Amino acid sequence: MTTTTEPSTGTTMSLSRALNTGLRAALADDPAVLVMGEDVGTLGGVFRVTDGLAAEFGSDRVMDTPLGEAGIVGTAVGMALRGLRPVCEIQFDGFVFPAFNQITTQLAHLSSRTRGAAHLPLVIRIPFGGGIGAAEHHGESPEAYFTHTPGLRVVACSTPADAHTMIRQAVACPDPVVFFEPKQLYWERGPVDTDLGSAPAMDRAVVVREGSDATLLAYGPTVRTCLDAAEADEERSLEVIDLRSLNPLDTATVAASVARTGGCVVVHEAPVFGGYGAEVAARVTEHCFDALRTPVRRVGGFCAPYPPSRLEHHYLPDLDRVLDAVDRTW
């Protein structure tokens, strides 16, 4: 058994480590919590998010599973029905689809189907997004499939601080939570405050940079892209909002910003058509129609399967494409 010192307030660590400490706290706080997935035990996860947890909490609470995503989520549903709080890891975004039926027809429906008798406090962690030079099916952004499914809560973290607090909030949440983790930011370092009391609620969007000329809406990996774009823009003052929660959407925070700036760009890596940004654009239009100078602009992936990694820098929204869209809000 390894002993790990809990990080104190303001400790700097990577996003992967912040998730790790969050999961450790969740496991320590509640004996009903367990972590399960492919290679999460002995190996500590391919991104080391569960590093050391099996040694600390045992292989029954940090469980290496057979290689089957439907099996991971399906058995987790059964465990939740028995009173446990499983945290499932799907190893990569593109591997979630074998579990799609379990997530959308089973997990998401069971509270309604049982008229509230069944609670499914399940977390499904999914590393998502591209930009790491990975192979096919390792760079996708499948969030819109899940935001479209009532019964699920869908969140995405973008900083070590949020990674730590949001994973703990997700584990404590009585509803199923699909938890997206930005792969390309796993090794980004930042301060982490382990005091949950000072953290914003899981379903709140956060203004991460204040500005007055246009609002950039982002989540997961594109938060950093938007912050870089705002920093690079010397002429205009750009506000950046990290949506954090995709379902529910914190419409009030978004609308308050756009009503003030009059311009809105929503940025994600997933294909634009039918993507999450379409929903955000529609909501912003409904709430801020009179304030908007132009239609809400969307920046994202193209109408093509995620490309081979030598082409991904063309496919992924970058600083220039974000600023090009900002140009078109005038």
Place this chain on the structure above:
Amino acid sequence: MSGAEGQPLRLLDAEGVYRDHPDLRADFDEAQIRGLYRDMAMVRRLDTECLALARQGELAVWTPLSGQEAAQVGSARSLLPGDMAFPTYRDHGVAWCRGVPPAALLAHFRGVAHSGWDPREYRLHPYSVVVGGHALHAVGYAMGAAAQGTADAAIAYLGDGAMSQGEVNEAFVWAAARRAPVVFVCQNNQWAISEPVERQSAVPLAERARGFGFPGVRVDGNDVLACRAVVRDALARARSGHGPTLVEAVTYRMGPHTSSDDPRRYRTAEEERVWLRRDPLARLRTHLSRTDTDPEKFLASVDEDCDALARELRHACRTLPDPRPGEIWEHVYAQTHPLVAEERGWYADYLDSFEETP
């Protein structure tokens, strides 16, 4: 226990004559046999009434179980109170044995609720509609029960069609790897709507279990005593930490797939006649008539109970209250969700706007 291939295990032959089997422990007394007969007769009557209610338009659809009473009652009566059952949409006999009231059973089929009972109260999961999706839930539930140090077991009901589903096969992998206290009862009723079982499997279904690493048993699904004995022993095995068992109950869906189905399009009347002669209810009745101390009185009392159940069902069906529109949003989430609250409020106002002003 033997019997993954070849002749299914059996205690009552087609003529209702009891014959000992070396692999089956069958020490059922008269009260137990009467109880099994009563259950089977009641669910047969429930089935007949509900099919009629569907034909009359009182139910949106009905999924008849006739022919499968022995497999359902024999297995479900082997469960202990703490065990959890995960049924399919045809397992009304299982619901009956778990004590679900008839009105609650009808809620799904009348369209007033997706499921009419509290799964915790009756230890019965909602009917599974997406075929095979619940097999993994049973395994996970069993894993949870074992992790909590209890002796509770789970039972997953499957049809022959579900045996082709990937999720069911994953459930077998998980259950074997974790030695989960779960029993899979596959009612092989020969038909997955119009697909005969021989078009779905190159081997007897029970034989597949061996490849996953646990026993598979073929039992005569129209012999309630054999089903009762086999599933009881499989549950005991699961409880004692020896892992899962696949029980293939060889039976027949005597009626249509649902009230909307027409089996004449895919199977012959001759086949139906052959299986009618193997009717599980008639078989046990013949046995009872020969062995019971007062069969006439007992069978008459069951008939009375069946008539009372039929009346209760018809009344319950027609008096099931329609749900309120607000129920659409009631349990989507356990915790407050702003969009759900917003839509619910808007729709209530919208409906109110139609109220006539005097």
